[in-house]
Amino acid sequence: MEIIMSILAGVLFTTGVYNLLQKQMLRIIIGTALISHGAHLFILTMGELKRGAPPILEDGIENYADPLPQALILTSIVISFGVTSLLLVLAYRASKENGTDNMDKLRGSEND
Amino acid sequence: MNEIIETVTAICMVVITISIALLLYRVVKGPTNPDRAVALDAIGINLMGMAGLVAIMIATTRLNDVILLIGILLFIGTIALAKYLEKGVIIDRDD
Amino acid sequence: MISNLAVLPIVIPLIAGVLAALFHKKLKVVRIYSQVLTLINTAVVTYILFYVHQNGSVVLESGDWMAPFGIVLVADMLSVALVLTTNIVAIACVFYAPKSLDEKQEEFYFYTFYFLLITGVSGAFITGDLFNLFVFFEVLLMASYGLIVLGGGKVQLRESIKYVLINLFSSMLFVTTIAFLYSVVGTVNMAQIAERVGEVEQTGILTTIAIMLFFVFGTKAALFPLYYWLPRPYIAPNPVISALFGALLTKVGVYSLIRVFSLIFVHERDVTHEFFVWIAALTLIFGAIGALSTNNIKLVVAYNIIPAVGFMLLGIGVYNSTGFTGAIYYLINDMIIKAALFLLVGAIAYLAGTSDLRKMRGLIHHYPLLGWLFFISAFVLAGIPPFSGFIGKLILLQGAMEANHIVVAIIGLASSLLILLSVIRIFIRGFWGEKDESIIPDKKAARGFALPVAFLLFFSVLLGVGAEWFYPSIEGIGEYLMNPQNYIESVLKE
Amino acid sequence: MLFAVFLPVLLAIFIPFFSKWKEKIHTGYFVLLAPLAVFIYFIPNLGNNFTPISQSYSWIPSLNIGLDFYLDGLSLLFVLLISGIGSLVTLYSIFYLHTSERLDQFYVYLLLFMTAMFGVVLSDNVFVLYGFWELTSISSFLLIGYWNYKERSRYGALKSMLITVFGGLSMFGGFILLSIITETTSIQAMIAQADVILSSDYFGLILALILLGAFTKSAQFPFHIWLPDAMEAPTPVSAYLHSATMVKAGIFLVARFTPIFSGNEWFFVFVSGIGILTLVWGSYMAVRQTDLKGILAFSTISQLGMIMAMLGFGTKAAIFAAVFHILNHATFKGSLFMIAGIVDHETGTRDIRRLGGLVTLMPISATLAFFGTFSMASVPFPFLNGFYSKEMFFTTSLELHDHSMWISQVLSQAIPYLAVFGSIFTFVYSMYLVFGTFMGEKKLDQLPVKPHEAPIGMLISPIILIVGVVVIGLFPNLVNGSFIAHTAEAIYGSPVEKDIYYWHGFETPFIMSLIVVGVGIFLAFFRKNWSSIYSFFPGKLSFNKVYDFLLDQSEKTSAKITNSYMNGSIRRYMALILIAILVCTFTVLAITDGFAWDTSNLAKITVHEVLIAIVMAVAAVSTIFIRNKVGAILILGVVGYGLALLFVVYRAPDLALTQLVVETITVALFLLCFYHLPNLRERTESGSQKAVNLVISIAFGALMTVVAISAHSTKLFDKISDYFLKTSYKLGGGDNVVNVILVDMRGIDTLFEIVVLGIAALAIYGLIKLRNKKEAE
Amino acid sequence: MALQIILNLVIAIMWMFLAETYSVVSFLKGFIIGALLLFMLRRFIPDAFYLTRVWKMIKLVLLFIKELLISNIDIVKWVYKPHKDYKPGIFALPTELKSNWEITMLTSLISLTPGTLSVSVSNTNDTIYIHAMDIDTTEEAIEAIKTTFEDAIMEVTR
């Protein structure tokens, strides 16, 4: 299963990167979101899958899923959320201010 | 008996995944945004079902929160989405 | 508990930043408050530096969870020295800020972002945990996002997006790489990673992961061929923000490279470090070319960040204690001089009303002090004695030549010339020449801008002329980095 | 000696205070104290019983950098030259520069230069020497740019700095290598290890690097081009820096390292070859100049070439001759510059075509000029020092060492002819200089100012120098044993006893001199008839043009290169970064054999998980194709919810909860932010762009997958998580291990994660609010 | 109604004290006894007996569920029909209900009724627009159901 999940995460990266290489802001941001999903899935996968119960201690259960990747993902999710939110508002403001949401038209020149 | 339940759960799981896949088709295809909203709402409901099935599989109540949360978010999300599609706002503002 | 010292440089600015948010509208108060707290923090860090110098590394196991299970904070000479430099830069910036920012920007949490940026940077220097390093990266990046969008007009918003996007991408690559590493070595504590990597002599996959980490940090550090994102976003915001960025942000990337490639991935140097040397060479060349390519004085300084990073990478790549010593000396020097230069060109652009070199002339007639400060900065930057840039460059080149990397050392020398040309042009074309009578000089503003710059240059001269006071300690760091066992033992206490 | 070196700088500090009275007393009088004091301080060292003195002051001992001063014959010659000429130049400048100029700056630069120069010649530590070396470049830069409102000044200043700093950096590289090989930073200690250096693998490189430093500083071909442009500096500066002292720093350097380098034949090839070439080229070019200072500049170039060539010969006699000529050149060239300055000052022009017949109006200057130029032309008069050294030059050019390499043999054969050739032109320009200025018809109508003799103060310095010319000419042995013999000894390495005779007999050198004078007179007389040969070397091909081209291209090509990739396009940046990552990581994966495939440690594959994966993959892929923005956002939501489901499936309820909430809010934010923006457009990029994007993204995804699989297949250690599971309840007091990790073991992560969120909130608030305010205004 | 609930709770807790057993079972006993008491004394207490309302609510929910089940079977039939032989459309349905709450309940119930789905409510709150899978057959049938629903809702709310 880990291999399939690795492939899935790889697909998320692929699609994320593809979107990242587009011109329109919305697509680009969707790309970043997909990449963060991929990253989180990678972390989960690297902690091995389905090796026991959810890491909430209960009497009589010996095997638990690896709790550390989960903790790390949790932190990362929250952080990505913060960044994505900021990026969204920023993109909105930037496209309003510059009158376009096409990053190709937002290259700028050296003296402005 | 338990094996039967296990098998049934697994089959149900697969069926629901197929069901989600079908709905995904509708999300992608549209053709209108309300169509997508409908499909998305249904996907949410499917997710609840899946969570319930997983709860059976690993015999835990730890997922009840998840199920409930999906329900709540789904409701809020659908309402918000509907309002958004109607007016373009999610939260009405006075200005 | 003396080990709690390690957390102070993180906690003080954190609290300061949070409090600054509470009375962000009372500008008079918040300015003085920020200045005082910056000074206090600097004093504390100075004390820690002396303490660590006397008694060795301070290791704090947060929440009393023994390493490697909890997050450890490791205040060794390297990290504390860099934190201190950070704070010195911060002092200059916090005194420069009121003169440079408009009140709206100050009100909108400049000081909070500023303190949290310091928090993030200091945290990144001090933490002994790889994932925690990621978190501190995010703190400092988020603070930098806050700063860069501050009062954003068209240009700023446009450049901010690019800045955020690239950093977001590299952050995601970072966490993923941490995950891969965790899968192989089963831990995220840097000391333990180092120990474990050493035990298996860095198998192939570990080297691959190392290269990925190199790209993560290399993007932040703006190395060839990853630096494209840097120059324009760096000059978009207010000069004081550019200075904070130029002095601190890329340097955290460099620090991380130093740490990771002196502590953890040192067993396949034929692949990794050899590669760095050539990347360093390319960085030196392309950075200098970039600096020459433009007439925008702010952009010239921004481009100059790149070859400097190339020098430091060279120090890492040659992997000897001289190289590390040079890299660190140069790092400290560069933090100071980049801040000074950004503040300077900011002031110049403000006073001249343009940052286009072709539109300015004869400024020295109006602003002699700024002119001479710039003149000195140019030579610090180019590594001309007796300033700090020279000492760093000397040691670095010695390190490179000791390692038989003569060609790269010569490239380094050549790039120094180009660097000098890139900045002395500003002096010649901007400051020299006929007096521009159309300018109504603002002497008071110029003085206000000059003081923080002079403060920074003082340190630059001190690090050069008074090198004897610093060099032995930094040489000590270089040797310490060559023996990762020291770090591992101080953290894991086996 | 420390005090002597730094005296000028110390004095410079007081200049700003002193300049308050500059209306009454010329700042120069105050400045004069420095060189004079140093001169007097070192004079007592003259004498037959001289032994080298060294003094050390600690500076950065841990880097082996110390203010180690070493006074031997070589440095003594230079110190006296610098302080002596320095005194005269300062005196001269008092009359040359009016108090309305920015004198304080001028003198600060000049004092800075003196210190730098003293430092260069007295330092025994290579890195300190390098420091002072660069300081000479910097102060020269400032002095040339003194009248920086002139475009030519700025041009000349930059040119001189770039070329000399280029050489300085190169020399610095050589020094570092030397210090690594010899493990010392002391030049004397290096000389003691000459054999080590000579046998080093890097010897050739060291030689090249250090010679580059010397050649650039001493304006050797083809680096000479900066010197004529440096003439934009005030004339005292030209006399001092660009003739007598700074340009001789390169000579000094070569002399200093002669004990080490002369053991290798390449030293001869480079130093003598370049030197003789410079001599020929400089004198040849001097003839075509029309600016007095231009002629003198090229003359200086050629004379420096001659000295350089003699150092390269390496014979005892050659070294002695070189040293002697250093002294002689300083005297006559210094005075000639001052006279050129006087002419400029009094007539308002330096253009020799507008000058003529000044001998009647400026008789003293003219007399001095005659002595100076004739000495320079080495006219065989017994009272001109220039003749002696030129004669020695010819002699030594005939008595070269035997050489083994063919190139040095060819060079040895050619040198005498080239020497004569260069000297002929030297004669020609010297005559042109003095006759063109002072003889012939008067062209007063072409002069901006009515010329008259200079004030006596201005004449003192040239008079003193010309007296020097004559005195040395009459009594050459006066300076021999007590002075230049020590210098030559310091360079050669063993005592150099040599008497200087006026008459050597009617031998080859004298014949050479006669040829020079004879042909010279002829050529000088018919100068106009043959000067068309200069058009064979059109200006476009000159080295100046090369410099201009390089400088211009350094900006243009840089801009071209940089703009080719720094085009502000985030797509381009990302693509380049990704390609770099891809290429390097795949390469490393391949060469380290990092790929691993181990299926023994995998979770069971179940149909529904695979299906979920497929659904997510399909959803992710469809984000690329969908054209409706809301649709795209919602599909992104599907991926997010799918991930939440995976979290559910893979036993991570806390993650699922968080992911659900976060995903919902994110989707809402997406909708909110992009409602007013245009819908997604069809992707307009070209087919090749699409293909590139596709290849990059697929390769990147594949890379991550491959590394992930390899990482999963190489689990080498137990995870630290076992500890968390064991201790979570006991020590952490909670049964939800993830929670315990988050709030306790990794509490710092959580704290700062909240900080990140807080900053984001503030930043977003700022983004929105600041806009509202702006709109309100 | 609130008073009745509090009274009932007080009685239940009093019972627990009296019985000196503090368990769910004894609480339930007390609750039932309290409810009975309130029912018997309903003439002396203002407002109608509150449990009648609760009962009506339960009835409403049951109605709800019944309609839901029926409508689902209908829908599934339509889903698997090979041909699209239904005639959908939107029709208007006047209502006497006034408050938002009531109307929401009504529209929800209608939505769960076989073949109908409320689409909108007029601004004046007097007409509900309903989408029907088969407009011809449902338009009359719904009239009858509507009254049942309206009555049921009004019984609960008024």
Place this chain on the structure above:
Amino acid sequence: MTETIEFILDIFVIVFLITGTFFVLSASIGVIRFPDVYTRLHASTKAATLGIAGIMIGAFIFLYAEHGIVSGKLILGIIFVLLTAPVSAHMIGRAAHSSGVKPWSHDGKTRDAYADSLAEKKQQ
């Protein structure tokens, strides 16, 4: 005795799961097959809601029978979904209508009383 009860409960679990899943799948098929957003809403609000309720009840019974856990939250979840589904449907329907989606009709003649009344109002 308990075994019998458990057996019966297990049967219940299986029945609930299967019917629930069947309804859920049917809803999805409906969403695919039906011609317009309104008809699709019919499918998704009704069939899916009931289906999910079935699965949840199945899960509830299972957890009770196998582990003796009475999971209140599950019941709460069911009620919540039942209560909210029609509201959601109503909202989406309204959004669809106001964003101009016309109801599909078999013969091309749209029957839309709502649109008619809106048009009338506009004329007034």
